[in-house]
Amino acid sequence: MxxxxxxxxxxxxxxxxxxxxxxxxxxxxxxxxxxxxxxxxxxxxxxxxxxxxxxxxxxxxxxxxxxxxxxxxxxxxxxxxxxxxxxxxxxxxxxxxxxxxxxxxxxxxxxxxxxxxxxxxxxxxxxxxxxxxxxxxxxxxxxxxxxxxxxxxxxxxxxxxIYLKNKNNWHKIGERFSANKKCVKCGKCVELCPAGNISLADGKISFGKKCIACLGCFHRCPRQAIIYKNKDNKKRYVNPNIDASEIGKDL
Ligand SMILES: Cc1cc2nc3c(=O)[nH]c(=O)nc-3n(C[C@H](O)[C@H](O)[C@H](O)COP(=O)(O)O)c2cc1C
Incomplete structure (x- = not known):
């Protein structure tokens, strides 16, 4: 090879x-x-x-x-x-x-x-x-x-x-996300979502029914404004040796 x-x-x-x-x-x-x-x-x-x-x-x-x-x-x-x-x-x-x-x-x-x-x-x-x-x-x-x-x-x-069952339920995760008042409507989440599940219209971020549970929006929102089940008590993570803006790019 x-x-x-x-x-x-x-x-x-x-x-x-x-x-x-x-x-x-x-x-x-x-x-x-x-x-x-x-x-x-x-x-x-x-x-x-x-x-x-x-x-x-x-x-x-x-x-x-x-x-x-x-x-x-x-x-x-x-x-x-x-x-x-x-x-x-x-x-x-x-x-x-x-x-x-x-x-x-x-x-x-x-x-x-x-x-x-x-x-x-x-x-x-x-x-x-x-x-x-x-x-x-x-x-x-x-x-x-x-x-x-x-x-x-x-x-x-x-x-x-278990994999197939969970995969069938991943859409529910997106349905439980929302953007809280820290959100500045920058549209980063809309841009990075690989499933095209997030939209920004009339000054509001909305999550659809196509979430694939990657959690990219939750972790990479620049304001940490995306919350799960209306609670903001979970830690975000991005690999500290990676510039978050490179994720999703061809290099
Ligand atoms: C929806 C979801 C399911 C996951 N399931 C597993 C799992 O079954 N076993 C495991 O060890 N880690 C699991 N993880 C953790 C990721 O595999 C792990 O943190 C990985 O390094 C993330 O890679 P990334 O930073 O490139 O996205 C899961 C993460 C997500 C978002």
């Missing part, structure tokens, strides 16, 4: 995956593209590296969607990052990829700070500890790719039922 022309395709709402994508590019070169905006089938690359968070023991909707668009010839490496427990998300990804005829040669998982903070926020010291050791874990995955030590997750239990 040539490593001359890598297509690094990422999805990220709080920067962890983008941080990993940038580290991959530092070592392997290549072009970084944001999955929701990427419309090709990957055939312009010698190989594809997908960098994605784990969502509910599975994958975010834009990542699931792109699996139906990519071609089955270009070799693909997947790096999943997660906040607490993968729940077999690597195996689930592999099985979905096989069903779609994709050429996955390796799947790796690595821990990053948790961003699902709507119910519980991990303590700051723990988040900092995970961040401090992240480069080591990312480096180990990149070394494995360079050395062609490809990892395919063995047959193990996945949580597909």
């Amino acid at each position: 040539s490593i001359d022309n890598a297509g690094i395709l990422y999805f990220s709402s709080t920067g962890n995956s983008l941080y990993i994508a940038k580290k991959v590019r530092e070592s392997l070169g290549g072009k970084i593209s944001y999955i929701p905006e990427y419309k090709n089938d990957g055939s312009e690359f010698d190989y594809i590296v997908i960098v994605t968070p784990v969502f509910s023991f599975g994958m975010p909707v834009p990542v699931l969607d792109i699996m139906t668009r990519l071609n089955g010839d270009t070799p693909m490496i997947v790096i999943q990052n997660y906040g607490g427990m993968t729940g077999g998300a690597d195996r689930l990804f592999y099985e979905y990829a096989l069903r779609r005829g994709l050429n996955v040669v390796g799947i790796y998982t690595l821990k990053m700070p948790e961003n699902f903070t709507l119910f519980m926020s991990p303590p700051t010291f723990y988040k900092n500890m995970i961040l401090k050791s992240a480069d080591k874990r990312i480096g180990a995955v990149i070394d494995a790719i360079i050395d062609k030590r490809y990892r395919i997750p063995g047959k193990k239990r996945t949580h597909e039922k």
